Amino acid sequence: MTATTSGQVISDRQQLAYIASQAADARVNVELETEGMTLNIGPQHPATHGTLRIIARLDGEQVIWAEPSAGYMHRGYEKLTEVRSFPQVTALINRIDWLGSFANEVPFILAAEKLMGIEAPPRAQYIRTILFELSRIANVTLFLGDLGVQLGAITPVFFAFRDREYALNLIEAATGGRFHPNFDRIGGLKDDLPKGWIDEAKATMKKMKQFCDTIEDLLFGNEIFQMRTRGIGVIPKDVAMSYGLSGANARASGIDWDLRRDQTLPMAWDKADWKVITHPAGDSFARCWVRLQETREACSIVEQLVDDIPAGPIMAKVPRIVKVPEGEAWVSTENPLGEMGYYVVSKGDTGPFRVKIRSASFNNISITPWLLKGVFVPDIITILASLYFILGDIDR
């Protein structure tokens, strides 16, 4: 006779029958175990913003292992910078995050200026900051529309493409390029703002704020959207930091960190009154919500700065042939996708000796093997959409 944990006494015969039934169950379970399936998402898939391939091993509807495979768009920019002169490099790095191009140029130019020991005049600093925030608005606007499409809501993307054009028109009016301005120069900017641009900017910022309200109504209040995103793909704070997540992805995990506020750069962010948006949840909804609020903050930064642009030159005194003194410099800024930085090494030549490009999406997407483990197939798309990456920013 044996006493069970509940104190009930059962006979040996009963116990043997119990063990046999357990063994039979186990056998049935082994026989029913499915073989698993490998699902290939991409390289061509609307959710990949380019050509990212995700190999997912599935057990039923659940992901047991996933691995992104990058490199379909690798253009070797780090090698190419070594055979170019400093002013030529901006044409390349424009194409890293192609939705927020101007923001890519700024940290590189700041690094070169740091090595040369010069600083752009205040007017150029203001205009740089304004264009930087405009590229953030253009970039995140597309994210907010695209997000809806990937989760099954078609309407927001039409609003997004229509309203992003307002921001792009503004960039085009100032720089001449919709996507690739190539406007930043060592020591300042190529041109001054055109006449009437400031009034146009103020009117556009009103429209962009209306767009944010529209998206909030259409998408963020939507019950299906909330069900698809809340509690999906939760990233705890310590994991986010160890993977080097930055930007809105980090702030959605409760990390109160914004390079616009937390470092001193010759830019004009400290001249405007704005706040850093964080969310404690760390899930997909938080990441989307933080981006939406940041677009509003960006609009308000532009609105404040256009009124205070100081008069003066837009270029510092720079020799026509730029030779950057020997040294190493690291500058990173808070780009639309997160922390983007350049480690520039110069040997006193007209071109850089080496440029290490630290792009935000590379780190942001490196968390996916950890994050996708155990999620269901539809949530892969939600998580990828909410992490928000640009392929050019991963592959460089």
Added chain:
Amino acid sequence: MSPTADTPIAEIPGDLLRRGILDRLRSLIGDSIADSLIKPSDDLWVRVKPEAWRRTARVLRDEMGFEYFCFLSAMDWMPSPFGKSEDDPTDEAPPRDDTIKQGYAGGDTRFQVLARLYSLKQHVGIILKVDVEDRGAVDSWVPVFAGANWHERETWEMFGISFTGHPDLRKMYLPGDFEGNPLRKDFPLLARIIKPWPGIVDVEPLPGAADDEEGAAAE
């Protein structure tokens, strides 16, 4: 031009903070620091001995609050034997200076692994360097910072530097059968070997180029 350890530290909080970090790091792993440099109102560079590479990361993360992993890469300090790849490939290559000269915080080898960590509490970063032999290996940082995984894969494929203890060291970008490590300076930029760089014909002396060499704009 490059500052040395004797450069006076400006009396601003950033530099005092960096000096404090360096002192604290010295007290924790003093015997493993090969060299260091604080560039006034700029940044902090520390070169550690190869055997202490992983321990440095662990100490910085656990004891000193550098929890944010920024990036990891490598440097090839040899000047490129191809210059700026603007030579005509049919001509004989011009003689070039090939002296290896390391940057801030010195070094003894042609290759160096480079990484940056950031403290979200103090809002200050630190750039770490370690010497590594050609085709050599250093300890992997993956056990300390999970994000180092992809960065080390990229460094391995681009420079041929291996990382001991990396769980999954395979190519990141290049095709599986690609030979060579593209970011090494002795790897030619193949597009410029096949066809001479057409941009070279556009390079002509600007008006007043002699003045421009001096540095000041002629305005």
